[in-house]
Amino acid sequence: TQLLEQSPQFLSIQEGENLTVYCNSSSVFSSLQWYRQEPGEGPVLLVTVVTGGEVKKLKRLTFQFGDARKDSSLHITAAQPGDTGLYLCAGGESGYALNFGKGTSLLVTP
Amino acid sequence: GAGVSQSPSNKVTEKGKDVELRCDPISGHTALYWYRQRLGQGLEFLIYFQGNSAPDKSGLPSDRFSAERTGESVSTLTIQRTQQEDSAVYLCASSPGARIMTGELFFGEGSRLTVL
Numbered sequence: 120t121q122l123l124e125q126s127p128q129f130l131s132i133q134e135g136e137n138l139t140v141y142c143n144s145s146s147v148f149s150s151l152q153w154y155r156q157e158p159g160e161g162p163v164l165l166v167t168v169v170t171g172g173e174v175k176k177l178k179r180l181t182f183q184f185g186d187a188r189k190d191s192s193l194h195i196t197a198a199q200p201g202d203t204g205l206y207l208c209a210g211g212e213s214g215y216a217l218n219f220g221k222g223t224s225l226l227v228t229p
Numbered sequence: 230g231a232g233v234s235q236s237p238s239n240k241v242t243e244k245g246k247d248v249e250l251r252c253d254p255i256s257g258h259t260a261l262y263w264y265r266q267r268l269g270q271g272l273e274f275l276i277y278f279q280g281n282s283a284p285d286k287s288g289l290p291s292d293r294f295s296a297e298r299t300g301e302s303v304s305t306l307t308i309q310r311t312q313q314e315d316s317a318v319y320l321c322a323s324s325p326g327a328r329i330m331t332g333e334l335f336f337g338e339g340s341r342l343t344v345l
Contacts, residue, residue, distance in 0.1 A: 152333065152334075154334075161233070161336025161337055161338055161339055162272070162334075164334065205271075207271060207272065209272075215285070216277035216285055216287075217262070217274075219271050219273075219274070220271055221270060222270075222271045
């Protein structure tokens with residue numbers, strides 16, 4: 120089993136602030152995904168990164184995959200209350216089940 | 230519906246009883262996953278079905294847990310002799326195929342199990 124460590128576990132910030140959350144592993148992944156989960160719902164995919172060093176942007180969210188494909192970061196610029204949720208990273212190998220980290224719980228207050 | 234459907238959405242049971250949770254994946258999706266999420270925690274992998282291949286059961290926590298899938302359709306997760314520690318949200322997800330690089334997981338809303 121490939122373990123993914125996410126940090127910080129909890130983050131509470133005010134609207135307008137920037138933040139970065141991290142996903143680290145000792146294993147190499149062929150791909151890594153980020154999901155966001157809101158209370159009472161299942162996780163929803165935000166992005167998939169495949170290539171070492173890859174950077175993807177989704178509006179105010181910037182995702183980076185480490186050069187060695189063992190870690191990833193998610194940066195949010197000018198956070199908004201609608202960004203509140205549990206951010207989960209998940210990695211795996213083709214043909215095998217996806218392993219999830221424990222997540223970063225983000226609270227953005229107005 | 231177009232999404233992954235799970236039932237029941239909520240289940241309260243007494244310790245020692247058996248429960249059965251159902252998942253209807255998106256039509257045409259060959260991969261199906263079950264995960265468990267305890268309160269405030271991340272997702273714990275339970276079992277993975279891919280087409281007609283033998284399922285990956287490596288995440289099942291004990292022999293009280295079992296799951297079946299009929300072809301590439303409905304799956305049921307059965308928990309026998311439930312314990313309080315089994316209380317959690319059980320999430321089902323489906324994916325178009327085994328290639329994780331191209332297949333995102335589509336999750337249902339989960340079945341919340343409470344064991345008294």
